[in-house]
Amino acid sequence: MTTTTGGAETAPSTIAKRRGPRILGKHPLGLLFSAPYLVFVLVVFAYPLVYAVYIAFHDYFFTAPGAVVDRPFVGLANFVDAFTDPDVIRSFGNVGIFLIINVPLTVVLSIVLASGLNKVTHLKAFYRVAYYIPYLTASVAVVAVWLFLFNGSGLVNQILGPLAPSPSWLINSHWAMPSIALFVTWKQMGFYILLYLAALQNVPNELYEAASTDGAGAIRKFFSVTVPGVRPATVLVLLVSTVTGANLFTEPYLLTNGGGPNGASTSPVLLMYQKGIEQGHPDEASAIGVVLVVLVLVIALLQNRFAGGKD
């Protein structure tokens, strides 16, 4: 009896001891170390995201702390207001054009350039820094240079001569968005090259040697060894370039002076700024933001599904 009783008494306490730490995971200290970042994510990302969803479904505007205002639930009214505005629809089309140009161009150019840089033996540091500098330079400064290059009497048009588009690139409704896509591709390239360079260090040399033994040339090795070898990095580049591209703001704000010409380069985030901050309608701006987040998530899931493979 005693043994039985004792056993019955000790069993729960043992379970309790086992359960205790499990609430905080197998390694509670790890949670402690990750807590600052968790708090950062909650405060800076999760909370604003949840709050934006709340704003999108309410008649909401920013108020002074003492002001008493009614903020009724309005269902989908903000979404209807936003997406019956042709400018909003157009902005999503614009960013679609941007992504179609920017994302594939980013992936292809950065993997090719990274492969090239990986093989460079002389002036390696110089080349790597040269590609990385535009990424580090403030957008405002770089935009100013591009404005001089691509304006009507700029260097690019002088070189092209009669082939230059009219009106010029940044005020041409057909060329404004592709010009921005090209600018962003160039500006961000250094970062993505760096990702690929890191990934390339993990591709075993033996694979290249084996491919050479089998008679593969440089192009064959690139497609059969390099591309599959850096697949995780490609997925990352796809995701990051899509997410940052969908958040396009600075370039249409500065390069085409507020999404011009005629809204041909207006992005959803620029419209969110105009509607939410300039015009005092954060509810409509949040509705645009929520739809943008959902669309980006869908695209990211598709990219992960089709480009990610089993990784």
Add this chain to the structure above:
Amino acid sequence: MQRRTKFIGAAVVAAAMIGLTACSGGGSSSGSLTAKGPIKIWYSNNEQEVAWGKATVAAWNKDHPDEKVTGQEIPAGKTSEEVIGASITAGNSPCLVYNTAPSAVGQWVKQGGMVDLSKFSDGAKYIEARSGSQADQYKDADGEYYQFPWKSNPVMIFYNKDLFKKAGLDADNPKLSTYADFTATAKTLVDKGVAPNAILPAPTSEFFQMSFDFYPLYAAESGGTQLVKDGKSTFNDQAGYDAANFWRTLYADKLAGQEKYQGDAFADGKAAMAIVGPWAVSVYKDVNWGSVPVPTKNGTAADKTYTFSDAKNVGMFTACQNQGTAWDFLKFSTSTGNDQKFLETTGQMPMRTDLATTYADYFSKNPSYKLFGDQASRTVEVPSGPNTVAEMQAFRDAWSDSVIFGKGDVKTSLDDAATKIDQLAAEK
């Protein structure tokens, strides 16, 4: 693993709920109209206004040790309006801001950030005594003053006399008063190759750019009509169509550029004319310039021509604890003496009925400013209300499409913009 997920999930939801609970506002402005004590003010960051602001604050503080005023430049941001709007939401606005844009005030009132100056016992009386009927444009829909009409920068046409002479034009009496004369003069300037653009207002998409191409000319052509009056657009009338068609001709004939110049086109000789306020007198010291009122279809005498005010006002904010002191300081800073100092320091026009006579000495010593001083009594302001910026953006989008880039019909474009603006004006 599931438990940990639930734990983290619960934390996220809890954080969100705390945030959402905190959303609902309550209480009221803690300031009082009669409270006295130290206050903070913000002023513009241009060199001249900073100098005036510092001197005015120092003069006040000398005589009011118990009601000390602390002045500083408006904190840096994309625009002053964004900074002020953010400070309202954060509850840390200063008592007074000497640089509020009339286009933004309606939003700030809606936010509960502005003090109704009419509530001071002598509020409306003081404003109207100083600014006369011009103050009417700064009342809200209920006839209250949430902004103090402070100064205007009536815009006019500046022209480069040297370039005019180079093109063989009469630089002392330029033909710029009618649309036809202006266009012919512009054509001569460009055809003679003295400048790539006759005039180059920023052809960009920002809402406020309409104030420096369409609006001054519409004000002049319509005899001083606001863009929106009694909740209805006014610009879809013959005066609006004529002003818009005038600009469309300039763009279509390549007399005005469709691309923004990276720099100051007038100072760099890339444009022979510019639409500017009195601030330009000190800025264009190196240009041999002349000034004329903006053109109208058939020409209007200078003393009958209206234009856009480009005014900046003073706002008092509900975060202010000592509103009594703030009102006293506001009156002190806009007294006859301090307005004179402001005029002398900045060259901008205090919004006073008696400007030309009160400061006759100043205008006789500074003849460059005389036309601006005279023009200051005939200015038109942007419409009031919480959706002013959205209304101006709707206009700018239509303008950009049909006038700058010549797509479609100007009349249809302005009519469509008017419909959209009427809807916005009807929204609370």
